[in-house]
Amino acid sequence: MAIVAQKSKGLTDKETHYCPGCTHGIIHKLVAEVLEELDVLGETIGVAPVGCSVLAYDYFNCDMHEASHGRAPAVATGIKRVMPDKVVFTYQGDGDLASIGTAEIVHVAHRGEKITTIFVNNAIYGMTGGQMAPTTLIGQRATTAPLGRTVEHSGMPLRVSEMLATITGAVFVERVSVDTPANIRKAKKAIKEAFQCQLEGKGFSIVEVLSTCPTNWGMTPIDSLKWLQDNLIPYYPLGNFRKPGEVK
Amino acid sequence: MAKGKVTFNEDICKGCGLCTTNCPVKIVKMDTSKINIKGFHPAAVFEMDKCIGCGNCAIMCPDSVITVERF
Numbered sequence: 001m002a003i004v005a006q007k008s009k010g011l012t013d014k015e016t017h018y019c020p021g022c023t024h025g026i027i028h029k030l031v032a033e034v035l036e037e038l039d040v041l042g043e044t045i046g047v048a049p050v051g052c053s054v055l056a057y058d059y060f061n062c063d064m065h066e067a068s069h070g071r072a073p074a075v076a077t078g079i080k081r082v083m084p085d086k087v088v089f090t091y092q093g094d095g096d097l098a099s100i101g102t103a104e105i106v107h108v109a110h111r112g113e114k115i116t117t118i119f120v121n122n123a124i125y126g127m128t129g130g131q132m133a134p135t136t137l138i139g140q141r142a143t144t145a146p147l148g149r150t151v152e153h154s155g156m157p158l159r160v161s162e163m164l165a166t167i168t169g170a171v172f173v174e175r176v177s178v179d180t181p182a183n184i185r186k187a188k189k190a191i192k193e194a195f196q197c198q199l200e201g202k203g204f205s206i207v208e209v210l211s212t213c214p215t216n217w218g219m220t221p222i223d224s225l226k227w228l229q230d231n232l233i234p235y236y237p238l239g240n241f242r243k244p245g246e247v248k
Numbered sequence: 249m250a251k252g253k254v255t256f257n258e259d260i261c262k263g264c265g266l267c268t269t270n271c272p273v274k275i276v277k278m279d280t281s282k283i284n285i286k287g288f289h290p291a292a293v294f295e296m297d298k299c300i301g302c303g304n305c306a307i308m309c310p311d312s313v314i315t316v317e318r319f
Contacts (some may be wrong), residue, residue, distance in 0.1 A: 001253075001319055004301055064311040181270050225266070
């Protein structure tokens with residue numbers, strides 16, 4: 001009898017505070033499984049953001065550090081430069097990375113820091129109660145856009161992966177989704193490649209993961225996955241934007 | 249003849265139902281006859297002999313509730 005799936009050793013026994021059906025849990029599991037498979041759990045230092053995943057330090061079974069809002073890449077830079085032999089990753093949401101932390105993520109890529117970022121994009125601010133994020137889609141309702149986001153008022157949603165792919169120091173940029181088992185397997189593969197880039201010292205790597213927020217989208221967990229497929233994926237196309245071989 | 253065995257850590261299940269969406273043999277369902285310690289209807293498998301041990305339910309579970317074994 002072989003075990004096909006079980007709780008990863010990269011996660012602690014603490015139960016997460018995430019809402020039912022929140023895909024943060026799936027993404028935590030993928031990162032934990034990758035760290036376990038690469039056998040680097042004991043060498044890893046993660047940096048938790050501000051947002052729903054602010055308590056991620058309680059859930060990952062590796063050393064963790066908390067950063068102020070949006071500054072996880074700056075904190076990770078410090079950790080990696082002092083301890084270059086450690087594996088350092090940041091885990092950030094879209095309110096954290098694409099809004100208040102835009103400067104930090106752009107410059108960490110620009111400097112080519114040898115860290116990995118897991119960017120969870122669910123197109124809304126979750127923890128604070130569903131406000132509009134830079135990644136909120138046109139027409140999508142949020143507490144700060146009750147009639148839906150408009151281009152005139154807020155511009156077009158920000159495509160972070162495409163933007164970072166224009167920066168030479170970002171050697172691995174990929175967008176994945178966690179809506180189906182097939183896409184979850186692809187997401188895990190991308191996260192593994194991103195960590196391998198770091199282990200080989202190639203430069204900055206980022207994986208953007210399209211995620212759901214059933215509570216603030218006002219849908220059931222199952223309907224949110226459908227909404228993600230119908231709305232988020234067409235605007236945020238999945239795929240790889242940059243691989244180490246392409247860097248000149 | 250069952251090819252797989254699924255076990256649920258019922259008390260940490262949040263009843264989201266994501267595990268029920270991708271079962272190829274459609275045997276994972278929410279057990280509405282039960283309420284767990286968190287106050288949710290936990291997920292369960294009702295016809296274990298049909299299980300093929302693919303692990304899709306465990307892959308979809310955000311709370312790592314499910315362990316899947318294959319014979």
